[in-house]
Amino acid sequence: xxxxxxxxxxxxxxxxxxxxxxxxxxxxxxxxxxxxxxxxxxxxxxxxxxxxxxxxxxxxxxxxxxxxxxxxxxxxxxxxxxxxxxxxxxxxxxxxxxxxxxxxxxxxxxxxxxxxxxxxxxxxxxxxxxxxxxxxxxxxxxxxxxxxxxxxxxxxxxxxxxxx
Amino acid sequence: xxxxxxxxxxxxxxxxxxxxxxxxxxxxxxxxxxxxxxxxxxxxxxxxxxxxxxxxxxxxxxxxxxxxxxxxxxxxxxxxxxxxxxxxxxxxxxxxxxxxxxxxxxxxxxxxxxxxxxxxxxxxxxxxxxxxxxxxxxxxxxxxxxxxxxxxxxxxxxxxxxxxxxxxxxxxxxxxxxxxxxxxxxxxxxxxxxxxxxxxxxxxxxxxxxxxxxxxxxxxxxxxxxxxxxxxxxxxxxxxxxxxxxxxxxxxxxxxxxxxxxxxxxxxxxxxxxxx
Numbered sequence: 001x002x003x004x005x006x007x008x009x010x011x012x013x014x015x016x017x018x019x020x021x022x023x024x025x026x027x028x029x030x031x032x033x034x035x036x037x038x039x040x041x042x043x044x045x046x047x048x049x050x051x052x053x054x055x056x057x058x059x060x061x062x063x064x065x066x067x068x069x070x071x072x073x074x075x076x077x078x079x080x081x082x083x084x085x086x087x088x089x090x091x092x093x094x095x096x097x098x099x100x101x102x103x104x105x106x107x108x109x110x111x112x113x114x115x116x117x118x119x120x121x122x123x124x125x126x127x128x129x130x131x132x133x134x135x136x137x138x139x140x141x142x143x144x145x146x147x148x149x150x151x152x153x154x155x156x157x158x159x160x161x162x163x164x
Numbered sequence: 165x166x167x168x169x170x171x172x173x174x175x176x177x178x179x180x181x182x183x184x185x186x187x188x189x190x191x192x193x194x195x196x197x198x199x200x201x202x203x204x205x206x207x208x209x210x211x212x213x214x215x216x217x218x219x220x221x222x223x224x225x226x227x228x229x230x231x232x233x234x235x236x237x238x239x240x241x242x243x244x245x246x247x248x249x250x251x252x253x254x255x256x257x258x259x260x261x262x263x264x265x266x267x268x269x270x271x272x273x274x275x276x277x278x279x280x281x282x283x284x285x286x287x288x289x290x291x292x293x294x295x296x297x298x299x300x301x302x303x304x305x306x307x308x309x310x311x312x313x314x315x316x317x318x319x320x321x322x323x324x325x326x327x328x329x330x331x332x333x334x335x336x337x338x339x340x341x342x343x344x345x346x347x348x349x350x351x352x353x354x355x356x357x358x359x360x361x362x363x364x365x366x367x368x369x370x371x372x373x374x375x376x377x378x379x380x381x382x383x384x385x386x387x388x389x390x391x392x393x394x395x396x397x398x399x400x401x402x403x404x405x406x407x408x409x410x411x412x413x414x415x416x417x418x419x420x421x422x423x424x425x426x427x428x429x430x431x432x433x434x435x436x437x438x439x440x
Contacts, residue, residue, distance in 0.1 A: 035247075050410040050425060051296035051328050099400045100338070100393075102329040134405030143329075 056145025058138070058152045060131070063161040067122065067153065074120040076111070078127030078140035079159060089126065089162055097127060097136040097143075108147055115149070126155035126162055185222050185235035193243050201235075201242035204251045210234055211259040233436040234258065240428060257423040261416050261433060268418035269406040271324065272399070279307065279321040279351040286319050286437040288430070289415040291326035291403045292354075294337030296411045298425070300358040303412060306427050307355065313431065318438045323350055325399040326411050333366065336387070338396045340369045343386035347378050 030036040067073055068089075075092040077084050084094035093114075095107065103111075115123060123144065127137025131154055138154050145152040155162060185205065193201060205218040213228035214221035218238065221231035234255060241251045260266055271289045275282055292299045310316055325342065327334035337357065344353035356372045357364065373383045386392050403413070407420070414421040416433055 048298040048301060050298050050412065051293055051331065052410045053326075053328050054330050055409055099397045099404075100327055100329070100335045132405075133407065134401050139404055 054146040055142040056147070056149070056152065058125075058141040058145050058154050060156050061124065061153045063155055063157055063164070068124055068155070072121040073124045073153075074111075074115045074118060074122070076123065076125045076140065076144075077159070078125055078136040083128070083159070087159070087163060089159075092126075095140060097140040099139070103140075103143060103147070108144075111144070112149060122151040122153055123149055124153045124155060127158050128160075129158055131156050131158035131161070185218075185232060185239065187232060187236035187239060189236045189243060190239035193239055197239070197242045197245075200246075200248060200251070201239045203248055204238045204242065204255070205235055207248070208234070208238065208252055208255045209259075211263045229439070230262065230436060233432065237429065237432045240432070254423065254429065257421070258429070258433060261419045261421040262436060263419070266419045269415060269420060270402070271322065271406065271415055271418055272402060273320070273322050274345075276345040276348065277323040277350055279323070280310070280319045281317045282320055284318050284320040286434060287322050287417055288319060288434065289322040289324055289418075291324045291399075291408045291411055291413045291415075293326055293328040293331055293334050293411040294341055294354070294357055295331035295334040295364070296328060297361065299412045300361040302425050302427065304355055304358050306430065307351070309427050309431055310434075314440060315431070315434050315438055318440075319434055321351075323354065324403060325396045326403040326408055326413070327396065327400060328411060333364065335396070336366060336369060337364070339387045339392055340373070340383070342392045342395050343383050343389075344373060344376070344378060346386050346392070347373075347382060349373075349376050349378055352376050353378075 061067060068075070075089055077088045077092045077094045078097040079094070080096050081094055084092075084096075088094065093111075095103065095111065111123075123141075125137045125141040125144070127135050127140060129135035129137075131137050133139075135158055137158050141152045141154045185201075190198075190201065202219070205222070208218050209215055210218050210221040210231040211234075212230040214224055214231055216224070218231050218235050221228065222235060237258060238251055238255065241254055246254070273287060273289070290303065292303060307321070310319065310321070323341070323345070325338045327338040341350060341354050341357070344350050353372065353376060356376060360368065360372065369387075370380045370383055374380055406415070412425055414425070414430060416437060421430065421433065
């Protein structure tokens with residue numbers, strides 16, 4: 001029993017020494033840092049940050065780019081179903097972009113599974129308008145990229161450019 | 165002897181005036197703050213009517229007022245303990261928003277979305293989300309600050325919708341604000357919803373409308389009206405086209421205010437735009 005208490009006090013002593021040493025090291029490092037934290041904050045920390053839309057990075061490609069036709073692209077049309085029915089690029093699927101509601105998880109899962117199963121290397125999106133910021137294709141591409149899809153490309157000029 | 169003393173006094177006054185800006189925030193600085201502010205003013209270039217360093221511009225044309233506003237902002241930041249690099253970044257962002265040659269983004273202004281004076285020459289447009297916690301804290305603070313300032317009747321605050329998709333119920337929240345806008349209560353409704361931010365539920369949407377004296381049936385009908393949704397979609401699309409990715413994002417007379425939201429910085433920019 002005596003041996004137990006002897007070991008206990010040694011462990012406790014060592015723990016206190018290590019904690020104290022770490023605290024002194026921490027305070028020292030904080031003191032020498034140019035932006036060291038004050039011991040007492042002079043004003044409350046602002047824990048909020050502006051609210052971001054979840055958007056990823058996309059790359060633009062020309063409507064005549066060979067990456068559209070080399071068979072390694074999974075192509076998505078971001079326009080409405082009616083526009084898609086009237087004309088779409090061969091092999092494209094329709095995912096109508098909604099400016100207000102996110103793509104449903106089930107739909108996103110379906111897209112990613114299709115990409116994986118088809119062995120495609122990239123996702124190419126086209127939509128309405130000129131294909132730039134604010135157009136359906138560009139925004140759908142950014143949304144998909146923001147939700148984990150990599151290698152996302154947007155067609156410059158959108159569907160109108162592809163029709164030509 | 166008197167002449168020498170007068171001359172010395174005159175020279176002292178001249179140098180004191182030229183060496184450091186005399187603005188409300190600069191006058192409040194302690195020695196350390198003054199030193200940082202002086203370094204910043206020597207390094208940072210002004211914009212508009214004078215593009216020299218702020219220090220140099222202050223010594224030049226008195227009629228050119230933008231360096232004085234910029235100097236005051238530099239002093240405010242220095243007084244808040246900001247580093248030189250942070251002050252430089254803030255000044256750069258301010259220059260982009262205030263520069264008359266800067267890019268002006270097209271932003272729709274509708275009377276029902278205006279807080280303040282609809283005929284004001286200065287319009288501050290804000291893209292916001294009804295379910296953004298950051299907006300719920302800072303937009304009411306801006307309104308309160310404006311209300312208690314002389315700028316109240318000289319500025320139009322233009323409400324633009326940018327519902328963030330990852331925020332639950334951001335769309336019904338935006339539809340409710342737009343429905344309230346059609347009933348003439350956009351800003352009171354928005355502020356009420358921000359005031360009760362944590363108590364939000366779909367059922368509360370019309371309750372808050374009722375509390376503001378809005379007709380529940382009309383509000384419900386408007387929220388289901390495709391035109392209301394189209395208006396919100398148009399605003400979101402406009403925001404995306406203008407490069408908005410976070411809320412709140414501000415545009416001063418169509419020029420984007422970049423960087424972190426800071427009520428005092430925005431008030432300072434508004435003062436400059438108004439010319440006070």
